[in-house]
Amino acid sequence: MYLIVLEQTLFRMSKFSEVAIVNKKEIANKVFVIEFKREFDFNPGQIIGITMSPDDKPRLYSICSGNNDKHISILFNVKEDGKLTPPLAAANIGDKIWITKVHGKFVFNNELAWWIATGTGIAPFHSMFKSGQNPLKLIQGGRLKSDMYFSDEFKAMNDYVRCASQDTGDGLFEGRLTKYLNELEDIPTNINYYLCGSTNMVMDVRNLLITRGVGFDKVITEIYF
Amino acid sequence: MSKENLFGKTLNELKDICSELKLPGFTAKQISEWLYKKEISTIDEMTNISKKNRELLSVGFQVGLIPSIKVDESTDGTKKYLFPAKGKNFIETAMIPDKDRKTICVSSQVGCKMGCLFCMTARQGFQNNLTAGEIVNQYRSIDEFQDISNIVYMGMGEPFDNLDEVLKSIEILTADWGYAMSPRRITVSTIGIIPAMKTFLENSEAHLAVSMHTPFDEERKALMPVESVYALKDVVNEIKSFDFGLQRRVSFEYIMFKGVNDTPAHVDELVKLLKGVRCRINLIRFHPIPDSTLVGSDDQTILKFKETLNDKGILTTIRASRGEDIFAACGLLSTKELVKSQEEDY
Numbered sequence: 001m002y003l004i005v006l007e008q009t010l011f012r013m014s015k016f017s018e019v020a021i022v023n024k025k026e027i028a029n030k031v032f033v034i035e036f037k038r039e040f041d042f043n044p045g046q047i048i049g050i051t052m053s054p055d056d057k058p059r060l061y062s063i064c065s066g067n068n069d070k071h072i073s074i075l076f077n078v079k080e081d082g083k084l085t086p087p088l089a090a091a092n093i094g095d096k097i098w099i100t101k102v103h104g105k106f107v108f109n110n111e112l113a114w115w116i117a118t119g120t121g122i123a124p125f126h127s128m129f130k131s132g133q134n135p136l137k138l139i140q141g142g143r144l145k146s147d148m149y150f151s152d153e154f155k156a157m158n159d160y161v162r163c164a165s166q167d168t169g170d171g172l173f174e175g176r177l178t179k180y181l182n183e184l185e186d187i188p189t190n191i192n193y194y195l196c197g198s199t200n201m202v203m204d205v206r207n208l209l210i211t212r213g214v215g216f217d218k219v220i221t222e223i224y225f
Numbered sequence: 226m227s228k229e230n231l232f233g234k235t236l237n238e239l240k241d242i243c244s245e246l247k248l249p250g251f252t253a254k255q256i257s258e259w260l261y262k263k264e265i266s267t268i269d270e271m272t273n274i275s276k277k278n279r280e281l282l283s284v285g286f287q288v289g290l291i292p293s294i295k296v297d298e299s300t301d302g303t304k305k306y307l308f309p310a311k312g313k314n315f316i317e318t319a320m321i322p323d324k325d326r327k328t329i330c331v332s333s334q335v336g337c338k339m340g341c342l343f344c345m346t347a348r349q350g351f352q353n354n355l356t357a358g359e360i361v362n363q364y365r366s367i368d369e370f371q372d373i374s375n376i377v378y379m380g381m382g383e384p385f386d387n388l389d390e391v392l393k394s395i396e397i398l399t400a401d402w403g404y405a406m407s408p409r410r411i412t413v414s415t416i417g418i419i420p421a422m423k424t425f426l427e428n429s430e431a432h433l434a435v436s437m438h439t440p441f442d443e444e445r446k447a448l449m450p451v452e453s454v455y456a457l458k459d460v461v462n463e464i465k466s467f468d469f470g471l472q473r474r475v476s477f478e479y480i481m482f483k484g485v486n487d488t489p490a491h492v493d494e495l496v497k498l499l500k501g502v503r504c505r506i507n508l509i510r511f512h513p514i515p516d517s518t519l520v521g522s523d524d525q526t527i528l529k530f531k532e533t534l535n536d537k538g539i540l541t542t543i544r545a546s547r548g549e550d551i552f553a554a555c556g557l558l559s560t561k562e563l564v565k566s567q568e569e570d571y
Contacts, residue, residue, distance in 0.1 A: 105456060200351075216342055217447040223450045
């Protein structure tokens with residue numbers, strides 16, 4: 001029995017690292033950024049598994065911080081019926097969480113590209129931007145202005161478009177980002193498109209781009225599941 | 226108050242229910258036999274349980290079988306069943322007869338989150354996970370129920386995105402107290418969600434099929450977004466490290482797209498990637514979906530691809546196309562029937 005317990009403990013330890021939360025901020029209603037100590041390198045756009053207990057299955061999150069930042073951060077919204085996000089949102093600085101190794105290949109190849117995101121799907125692009133990478137254009141979508149996370153930082157970009165389906169003013173494009181794309185006269189077909197967000201958004205935008213002549217091999221997607 | 230379904234409960238779950246209702250310990254086994262070994266549809270038909278206990282059970286529970294609402298039949302005998310699911314949604318189940326067997330292709334989710342470029346179900350987006358009861362019901366509630374020889378989890382949805390219910394459904398299908406089917410007659414297909422695949426391999430005896438569709442990373446990323454999260458090479462490495470024994474099979478599904486993944490370079494890369502893996506590649510003709518730029522490879526190319534792979538030592542077969550006249554490939558029927566009650570705002 002002791003050996004089995006020891007084996008299970010060693011297995012868990014090999015899968016996870018224990019880290020302390022060093023910062024937590026609610027950046028919008030029920031949307032949080034938490035930071036923890038950085039113990040490894042990563043490529044912007046990669047993901048990490050997070051859990052509050054090594055006995056639970058980790059949930060995957062895109063890293064939100066730049067690869068020169070001192071800490072690793074992730075962006076999440078609280079799902080009321082979720083097992084992880086309510087306690088994670090309630091956690092305090094100094095509390096321990098468990099993280100997996102980083103993995104994933106949603107990485108920017110520095111070729112000409114547009115980045116398109118909704119909701120917390122902006123996280124990998126924030127990481128890329130903070131790491132010194134830049135797209136030709138960033139299109140961020142959401143219902144309200146407050147859904148445009150990190151917009152103050154992105155405003156430094158040459159071409160940054162915020163599409164709000166239920167908000168107006170402050171330079172917002174009024175309507176979904178699919179409406180914005182549909183209204184563009186020209187959609188370049190010789191660049192890459194990086195999409196991150198809900199399945200529905202990614203599917204709609206990918207279909208729209210392909211319909212407008214963009215090759216399917218130029219559309220790089222990440223879907224949350 | 227809506228009643229909870231008994232159909233789809235495991236023996237342990239039935240024991241918990243009986244214990245809560247203070248029914249005799251042996252009642253759970255009796256219920257499982259009525260549910261999974263006899264063709265009853267109401268609690269009142271469970272005649273070896275006392276009337277008083279049946280009434281007690283009926284207060285909060287029902288058997289919960291769900292009949293199909295539509296059946297299309299192909300000229301080749303393939304049938305496609307449409308079942309209602311939660312929230313005005315629908316799921317599809319295909320029954321494919323062959324010489325000496327009948328295979329049923331079950332759905333594990335309403336819609337799918339995975340967004341594969343060539344998949345009609347992906348166009349629906351994701352609506353819900355199916356319960357184990359809703360999965361097993363697809364087997365139990367079709368006309369050919371008694372004659373089904375094989376079950377494949379290749380319908381709508383990604384089974385490993387709903388692993389707990391999928392494992393529970395396999396338990397019901399294979400346990401002595403359930404349908405007592407051999408796990409070797411069950412195949413679960415995945416796009417390669419590695420942690421769930423490991424759990425499945427360790428907790429089930431059913432066969433594994435992996436949707437590959439190309440051995441090249443960047444190409445697979447464009448066809449299947451999951452490649453950005455779980456790379457095919459890591460999926461194959463995980464499979465290489467697992468002991469499948471002599472009876473358990475692993476296969477790779479490969480839909481052939483003209484000019485995309487059907488070249489000699491793909492053959493060479495497949496041979497490199499699968500070196501040392503005892504497996505089979507199943508080549509699949511692409512059934513075009515509306516507004517897709519992808520086109521299926523021609524028969525000659527598919528045959529040549531198969532022969533070259535076989536010559537290079539990888540067992541390769543071509544899946545016979547069935548039910549094309551009723552769009553047996555999943556998603557088309559339910560997408561048409563889907564009532565979108567509210568659109569997502571983004």
